[in-house]
């Protein structure tokens with residue numbers, strides 16, 4: 001595709017807040033907040049800036065040849081440790097939208113798991129409203145639009161998921177649009193969250209589920225059939241389960257794909273073996289996303305570039321799929337489609 005990729009209007013549907021903090025910001029917070037308890041923190045505080053940034057980078061950015069999803073998930077520890085106050089949550093949410101706006105992302109769905117941010121006593125509602133406040137400030141300043149997806153951790157209980165869903169319900173229509181299940185993927189996890197996701201749907205949340213990333217396409221099938229997911233996070237292994245593949249196709253389920261992340265977590269062995277283009281040519285509604293901007297040291301322009309799309313028309317198709325499967329309201333969707341035409 002012969003275009004200036006950074007200048008293209010973009011949509012991002014799958015981006016974790018805690019995996020997308022600026023390294024500079026992490027250092028700034030480590031230096032100013034003495035309640036943070038992390039490995040090597042004193043060493044980092046005593047280093048000069050360049051050294052300190054390198055050290056932080058070694059903790060939060062994973063190499064392309066990382067060993068597994070579990071190692072990948074380790075790099076969230078430091079960001080999560082610093083994201084324990086309202087001020088920091090507001091700031092990092094603002095900065096994520098600011099970074100996205102600067103590469104012409106017009107609409108972004110940010111996700112994070114509120115229960116990871118209660119270590120210093122914040123309540124779930126404060127955790128949600130702080131992030132929404134940061135997003136709103138960036139919307140006003142940059143004209144980008146954003147919505148929030150509340151993540152429930154698969155290494156926590158169904159009761160924990162229900163807590164997030166209950167506490168988050170008052171924010172539906174005020175920036176919160178959906179729930180997600182994330183974290184390490186076990187075979188057959190869906191059956192453990194039937195009540196939580198049924199409650200979420202009844203309250204008006206959309207449902208997107210991480211599935212078919214570290215485990216099988218059967219999880220994709222279960223996420224749709226048992227949990228009511230209308231979108232799937234990654235879904236790279238959908239093709240390994242014929243029933244899941246056919247269902248994703250016939251129901252127009254959208255797969256939120258994140259090429260670099262999928263290589264790093266070993267969901268695919270290489271970019272050449274990534275099923276994105278195959279799915280796209282089969283009429284499956286795929287979108288391109290970063291997953292984690294800092295952990296993978298990428299932005300959305302990078303992900304679009306490495307896919308080496310054959311034409312601008314192909315890019316338009318992906319953009320339209322992203323708009324249609326977004327959890328935005330109808331006004332936002334028509335605004336986003338209008339941007340593409342202009």
Ligand SMILES: [Zn+2]
Pocket residue numbers: 014016182210233291
């Ligand atoms: Zn993800």
